[in-house]
Amino acid sequence: MKTLKIPEATIIRLSVYSRYLAQVDRRGVVTISSGEIAEGTGVSPAQVRKDLAYFGEFGTRGVGYNVKDLYWHLIKILGLNTSWSVVIIGAGNLGTALSMYGGFRERGFKVVGIFDTAPHKIGGHLNGVEIYPMERMQEIIAREKAQIAIIAVPAEEAQGVVNELVKTEIKGILNFAPRVLTVPPHIELRNVDLSVNLEILTFNLAFRRSLKTGK
């Protein structure tokens, strides 16, 4: 079993494979080949096998992979065999949507607290989860043993929130604010930039298109 230096692209694909396997499993399929996984997830068969090979030997030569078995292996690899407690910072539109988002719960994430500055929001609930004032972040994170924080505040406030979060037991931060953040090395930080994703689209439409049509 080789470890060390697993490409992030591999992890992204592992997540996609696992969800595809869940879907296939619901249809009652028992065995699947790397070629079929590849087909269903838009990658090459070699890529699928290579990605899996980082973590072990999950298949049977000449046969393929057991769907359920491989699914659970992937869930374990992704760390989803345990449930994760998440807090959401910011109860604006995005924070609210993320609190309600079913996709997280489906994968074992549990929202245990929401934080906001607006006095009229505090004490309210979203999807059964209470909205607390920012000042209670340390207390609630400790009480609920939250490991992950999702940042959904305006860009200017994001670093301030991070500075509070580093005082807690939070281990990972998913940042939706379009701002480069600084965290100490023991905290995992990941950025999701909604606008950037639209802009890759417009670049492809505006620029790449102009190449084909001749400037």
Next chain:
Amino acid sequence: MKTLKIPEATIIRLSVYSRYLAQVDRRGVVTISSGEIAEGTGVSPAQVRKDLAYFGEFGTRGVGYNVKDLYWHLIKILGLNTSWSVVIIGAGNLGTALSMYGGFRERGFKVVGIFDTAPHKIGGHLNGVEIYPMERMQEIIAREKAQIAIIAVPAEEAQGVVNELVKTEIKGILNFAPRVLTVPPHIELRNVDLSVNLEILTFNLAFRRSLKTGK
């Protein structure tokens, strides 16, 4: 001016640079070096210069880049010098949040229509934008000259929505549904997977961590 084969990673960084430049410009800074851009966006100076070099020579040796000038070059490259009309398919939590999301408008995206199946939502408004029934997709997209569609429907419905969208003049699709979608080659498709982003975090916490601590 070399063209062809520009890494997608470069486009993502260009978007980040442009926003950082807007921020720096607001502080009144006139000139900036690749090293300062690198510092502010978390990349290497060589990376910054390489990324820019794909598109031309925007700086002055010995001096650096004019902040405003470079900003507008990047905006133009990203296709953001014109405004884009966007429709959002799905007025659930995520669709609602995306309709209200200020980050899109800030970068020149205009939401011109929202679509949903729920009868009680139709005719309502989000942020001043009307919610239409799915049946009127073709009509409204044509009337509003929308070029981009954002998919925020449940995974099972996503491909059906795409099949309707391909009958319209839509040029690009940003998909938030966790499902692999098939589109004809003339349509640009980009996927944003919110759960995958959390799962990269949990992988890093659960798996990479376990490497260091032994096991």
Next chain:
DNA sequence: TAGATTGTTAATCGATTAACAATC
């Protein structure tokens, strides 16, 4: 001019693809 910083080339690093021996 001397100092600074770009634009670009060459070297390095990493990820993907192709091919095939192992083996069910």
Next chain:
DNA sequence: TAGATTGTTAATCGATTAACAATC
């Protein structure tokens, strides 16, 4: 056994980094 498909190695491709000549 014959056919199929994995796991893995080697070859290819692409992106990042380092170094430096060009030049303001």
